[in-house]
Amino acid sequence: MDTQRLQNLLGVLSVHVTDQIANGTLDALPEGLSAPVAAITFVGHNPGATIAELGIGLSLSHPGAVRLVDRLSAAGMVERRPSKEDGRAVELWLTQQGDTAYGDALSRRASGIADLINVLSSDECATLEHLAEKLLRHAYSGHHHALRICRLCDDVACDPCPIEAEHDAQLARLNATLTNAAQG
Amino acid sequence: MDTQRLQNLLGVLSVHVTDQIANGTLDALPEGLSAPVAAITFVGHNPGATIAELGIGLSLSHPGAVRLVDRLSAAGMVERRPSKEDGRAVELWLTQQGDTAYGDALSRRASGIADLINVLSSDECATLEHLAEKLLRHAYSGHHHALRICRLCDDVACDPCPIEAEHDAQLARLNATLTNAAQG
DNA sequence: CACATTTATGTGCATGACGCATACATATCG
DNA sequence: CGATATGTATGCGTCATGCACATAAATGTG
Numbered sequence: 001m002d003t004q005r006l007q008n009l010l011g012v013l014s015v016h017v018t019d020q021i022a023n024g025t026l027d028a029l030p031e032g033l034s035a036p037v038a039a040i041t042f043v044g045h046n047p048g049a050t051i052a053e054l055g056i057g058l059s060l061s062h063p064g065a066v067r068l069v070d071r072l073s074a075a076g077m078v079e080r081r082p083s084k085e086d087g088r089a090v091e092l093w094l095t096q097q098g099d100t101a102y103g104d105a106l107s108r109r110a111s112g113i114a115d116l117i118n119v120l121s122s123d124e125c126a127t128l129e130h131l132a133e134k135l136l137r138h139a140y141s142g143h144h145h146a147l148r149i150c151r152l153c154d155d156v157a158c159d160p161c162p163i164e165a166e167h168d169a170q171l172a173r174l175n176a177t178l179t180n181a182a183q184g
Numbered sequence: 185m186d187t188q189r190l191q192n193l194l195g196v197l198s199v200h201v202t203d204q205i206a207n208g209t210l211d212a213l214p215e216g217l218s219a220p221v222a223a224i225t226f227v228g229h230n231p232g233a234t235i236a237e238l239g240i241g242l243s244l245s246h247p248g249a250v251r252l253v254d255r256l257s258a259a260g261m262v263e264r265r266p267s268k269e270d271g272r273a274v275e276l277w278l279t280q281q282g283d284t285a286y287g288d289a290l291s292r293r294a295s296g297i298a299d300l301i302n303v304l305s306s307d308e309c310a311t312l313e314h315l316a317e318k319l320l321r322h323a324y325s326g327h328h329h330a331l332r333i334c335r336l337c338d339d340v341a342c343d344p345c346p347i348e349a350e351h352d353a354q355l356a357r358l359n360a361t362l363t364n365a366a367q368g
Numbered sequence: 369c370a371c372a373t374t375t376a377t378g379t380g381c382a383t384g385a386c387g388c389a390t391a392c393a394t395a396t397c398g
Numbered sequence: 399c400g401a402t403a404t405g406t407a408t409g410c411g412t413c414a415t416g417c418a419c420a421t422a423a424a425t426g427t428g
Contacts, residue, residue, distance in 0.1 A: 148203070252414090270375090
């Protein structure tokens with residue numbers, strides 16, 4: 001089958017959806033550029049994450065992540081807390097204001113996408129959901145990658161989460177292989 | 185129907201596809217950031233476009249578009265030509281090197297997306313293509329918006345183009361309405 | 369034709385985000 | 399205890415961006 005047209009349409013569509021997300025979340029925050037919104041979503045999704053993890057999830061250098069946290073902290077969105085297990089590490093937690101911005105960003109993102117898909121029938125929605133889930137499971141390639149893939153996810157709406165499911169499935173396959181090897 | 189999960193999956197998937205595109209095209213150019221790649225694709229897709237149109241397509245300010253063209257011109261990717269119809273306007277054309285980079289970016293983008301969708305069956309590909317086309321036609325909202333939506337499109341692979349089709353369909357509906365009004 | 373307005377592009381300047389190299393504190397290993 | 403690795407923070411230069419403004423050409427008005 002010739003998949004060139006599908007590749008192109010999917011690419012163009014994805015860029016457009018990403019634009020919609022950016023437009024929606026841009027208004028949700030004062031001076032809300034893409035990186036701060038992604039960071040707030042990331043911390044909201046991974047409370048207590050460290051600065052290093054934030055850098056991985058957002059593909060930033062360590063200095064970049066530190067400076068981003070500086071800005072978010074100055075804006076009252078994110079709070080640095082010393083970790084009790086590791087004296088070097090810093091845990092990131094949303095302030096109340098940050099949590100409000102988090103929910104705001106998610107709901108604006110959802111409404112932007114809702115405008116886009118309201119042309120689909122129930123059946124088409126179900127089909128697209130199935131296809132998106134399959135593609136996401138196929139895209140998963142390890143924990144670090146998941147941090148990045150899920151950086152703008154709404155974990156309440158993402159139930160069951162295909163990335164988690166794929167993670168568990170790969171673990172189960174690994175365990176089965178190990179058990180077979182032990183028995184054989 | 186509850187569409188929250190679909191909204192979320194589509195959003196996460198789109199961000200991931202956009203990442204794939206960015207990753208693919210980033211390597212295709214020396215120092216290839218997102219804006220230069222988008223600009224080369226834009227000029228490749230709209231040869232002879234003006235700086236103002238580039239700015240609209242990439243959502244840049246006018247100074248931003250001018251500076252971007254400065255960089256691309258210095259890199260030997262894009263050539264400024266004075267317009268013959270308008271003494272103020274500048275036409276943008278890809279150089280031979282720019283055209284090579286254009287094709288390179290498109291093929292890398294395609295292969296990145298190909299990796300993602302090779303998990304789908306032929307039937308699923310056809311279904312997804314149909315859904316993507318429907319969503320894109322619904323997303324179209326006028327010529328300026330089309331410049332932006334199509335900024336990373338591969339016009340060879342995009343045949344028939346759903347954005348053009350929607351544009352023509354809206355024109356046809358408009359003409360039909362006018363004809364009816366004239367007759368009625 | 370003279371003059372004001374709009375349009376398309378270019379420039380001085382300040383800001384801000386980023387990465388590299390480096391420094392410091394803490395954890396871990398031998 | 400010393401050596402190395404890890405997590406975080408900072409000085410510095412670079413670069414992209416937008417605002418305000420300037421220039422040139424097209425268009426509209428009397």
